[in-house]
Amino acid sequence: MASISDVIEKFFKELLEQNQGKTIQIQRNEVAKHFDCSPSQINYVLMTRFNVQHGYYIESRRGGGGFIKITMLRADNSQPVHRVLLKEIGSEIAKTQANRIIKALNEQQYISERESSIMKAAMEDQVLISPLNNRDQLRAQLLKGMITVLFQR
Amino acid sequence: MASISDVIEKFFKELLEQNQGKTIQIQRNEVAKHFDCSPSQINYVLMTRFNVQHGYYIESRRGGGGFIKITMLRADNSQPVHRVLLKEIGSEIAKTQANRIIKALNEQQYISERESSIMKAAMEDQVLISPLNNRDQLRAQLLKGMITVLFQR
DNA sequence: TTTAATTGACTTTCTTTGACTTTAATTATA
DNA sequence: TATAATTAAAGTCAAAGAAAGTCAATTAAA
Structure with a gap:
């Protein structure tokens, strides 16, 4: 059975795909509300599935208008x-x-x-x-x- | 959703671009009125997005005919x-x-x-x-x- | 029984607002 | 004319609000 973390991971990856795998920008609280989970769950997903080893990197800003930005590196390991x-x-x-x-x-x-x-x-x-x-x-x-x-x- | 600070930042950068990235001169109250925000919001934007780290510097004058001048460090070859x-x-x-x-x-x-x-x-x-x-x-x-x-x- | 996921309380950072201060220019007055 | 008063800016700072980050305790899965 897929965990909520897996579902959120898939969600982000689909968003990235829709965006030609470049970059997406999300609001932590929005996503958490959407999946009815705690906001820190989002951090967990990012930490475990969207780090540099996985070929992504994360930037964010707190406070009003804050956001989390996920960038896909798409390193071409096949070269x-x-x-x-x-x-x-x-x-x-x-x-x-x-x-x-x-x-x-x-x-x-x-x-x-x-x-x-x-x-x-x-x-x-x-x-x-x-x-x-x-x-x-x-x-x-x-x-x-x-x-x-x-x-x- | 972009914060009002982000919007104002973009506005100044566009003005600078139109001016070949040299220098622009604004009136704090005018800009504040235009974006329907408090005047001190302008100072906040300048402080956080147009400081030396970002490659800009600020000069200003108070009183009648006062103004704020934003200069791109790049344009100032004395520094x-x-x-x-x-x-x-x-x-x-x-x-x-x-x-x-x-x-x-x-x-x-x-x-x-x-x-x-x-x-x-x-x-x-x-x-x-x-x-x-x-x-x-x-x-x-x-x-x-x-x-x-x-x-x- | 060890690893992974979930949750929530608490912390930190960034933004917005407004009351108050300082400075410069203009106008009025002695 | 020199000075005082008024007006027109911009500056400062602190409080409140908004969003994300951290971490440790629990729970679920392998």
């Missing part, structure tokens, strides 16, 4: 380059290696000069302040995140 | 935009604020859509894994780093 890169980066990566990948992306014209500068800036040790020794993990997360948005269809 | 931004970002910044700045940079054509996506990806909470609670500091470092490379030449 071999993308898949290979994510795998190569893995869970941690050193600065040199990261820069090598960025350079290659630029050389093969996946990204512009400027784009590569931005990405390299985010790979710098001075920028990745981190009390524990998890710089390389952080760098991997960042690089994978940035590359993923690049390969959107 | 190095990135200096102002770096200062504004400071040592830590929340995701919402960061995204605001990125959006403004895109709107004012300092950066492309793709560049803004890359930067936003690096601002995500899920990406900024951090054992201690220093996400906002990390984000500030990253954003400042990326902005710096964009404005160097």
